[in-house]
Amino acid sequence: MPRPAIDLAYLKARxxxxxxxxxxxxxxDEAVWLLCRELERLGLTYELTRRGAIRARLAGRDAKPARAVVAHVDTLGAQVKAVKDNGRLELVPIGHWSSRFAEGARATVFSEGGAYRGTILPLKASGHTFNEEVDSQPVNWRQVELRIDAVVHSRADVHGLGVEIGDIVAIDPQPEFMDSGFIVSRHLDDKAGVATLLAALECMIREERVPTVDTWWLFTIAEEVGHGASSVLVPDVASMVTVDNGTTAPGQNSSEFGVTIAMADQTGPFDWHLTRKLVHLARDHDIPHQKDVFRYYRSDSASALEAGADIRTALLTFGIDASHGYERIHETALRDLARLLIAYAESEVEIGRDAKRLGGVKGFTHQPLDEGG
Incomplete structure (x- = not known):
């Protein structure tokens, strides 16, 4: 078939x-509703777990060994740790991110009394009062507080609004879609990945592309706290490709352009055969790509394996600058990534033995041992 025509306007709208x-x-929950409505519009049936992880099947020419691709819709955020005497809120992070990137953020507190807007500020926020101390105070979550945009002067005033310990705080994304193709926003990790999965799906359906085997499109809701794909897989899935951000920073080989194929993260190497297959597909389909290894990183792949799934896993990423902060990506990387996902879905099965969860050694894989020369 001709090269898939990824609809970038559709991708960016999603x-x-x-x-x-x-x-x-x-x-x-509301992000789950949004995704379900879009899957219905695309004509796909889907299932939800109790907590809201989604799995949608795109039927293949054969049922097994089924494949899966996964991205997570949950993001970083914060939670109310304490209500202070002065009416400000102490916070703890949801997920792992620095309070350095929280300082100055606009946010919404979701409480029993309603949603309240506010700003996360350092404890010493006024240079007119604290002079150079605004630059010398430590950077950690005990050094910031949330100022609610309501008339509150005490703990009792805050409780009167219905704001309590444990309430969820969502951080404004402040997205900008630039004419240059750059996209700048918080929470591109991993909403850009989710949008890329949708764009690949939309293209396959529009162009009537049929996967080689059943392909499950998974959307998880708790990756940022380590749970991710722990309970969303179906037994027939033999391999899973995770889509998430690749850290573009000094010492890394990731790029904001093309697809970055992760060879390993902090949990160890990804499956040798599946990763090699993705590299070969990128080469064969002229998709710009590079490889990288991430030291301080884990993904939905890790949570699936830790939950006991005996599957092959790999990680495809879009390069992201300032991950878990004010993030930046380029739209062409998302387009290239969507193309690679389609190439994977349409590729032939190379390890037929994977259709069965257990078997003998017949058909088991080999890895080269001969010296190069």
Missing amino acids: LSELLNTPSPTGYT
Whole structure:
């Protein structure tokens, strides 16, 4: 078939909707509703787990060994740790991110009394009062507080609003879609990945592309706290490709352009055969790509394996600058990533033995041992 025509306008429209739907881990219901409505519009049937992880099947020429691709819709955020005497809120992070990137953020507190807007500020926020101390105070979550945009002067005033310990705080994404193709926003991790999965699906359906085997499109809701794909897989899935951000920073080989194929993260190497297959597909389909290894990173792949799934896993990423902060990506990386996902879905099965969960050694894989020369 001809090269898939990824609809970038569609991809960016879905990304904009996702970014403007708050979904810190633990508060993802509305994002789940948004995704379900879009899957219905595309004509796909889907299932939800009890907590809201989604799996949708695109039927293949054969049922097994089924494949899966996965991205997570949950984002970083915060939670109310304490209500202070002065009416400000102490916070703890949801997910792992620095309070350095929280300082100055606009946010919404979701409480029993309603949603309240506010700003996260350092404890010493006024240079006119604290002079150079605003630059010397430590950077950690005990050094910031949330100022609610309501008339509150005490703990009792805050409680009167219905704001309590444990309430979820969503951080404004502040998205910008630039004419240069750059997209700048919080929470591109991993809403850009979710939008890329949708764009690949939309293209396959529009162009009537049929996967080689059943392909499950998974959307998880708790990756930022380590649960991810722990309970969303079906037994027939033999391999899973995770889509998430690749850290573009000094010492990394990731790029904001093309697809970054992760060879390993902090949990160890990804499956040798599946990763090699993706590299070969990128080469064969002229998809710009590079490889990288991430030291301080884990993904939905890790949570699936830790939950006991005996599957092959790999990680495809879009390069992201300033991950878990004010993030930046380029739209062409998302397009290239969607193309690679389609190439994977349409590729032939190379390890037929994977259709069975257990078997003898017949058909088991080999890895080269001969010296190069």
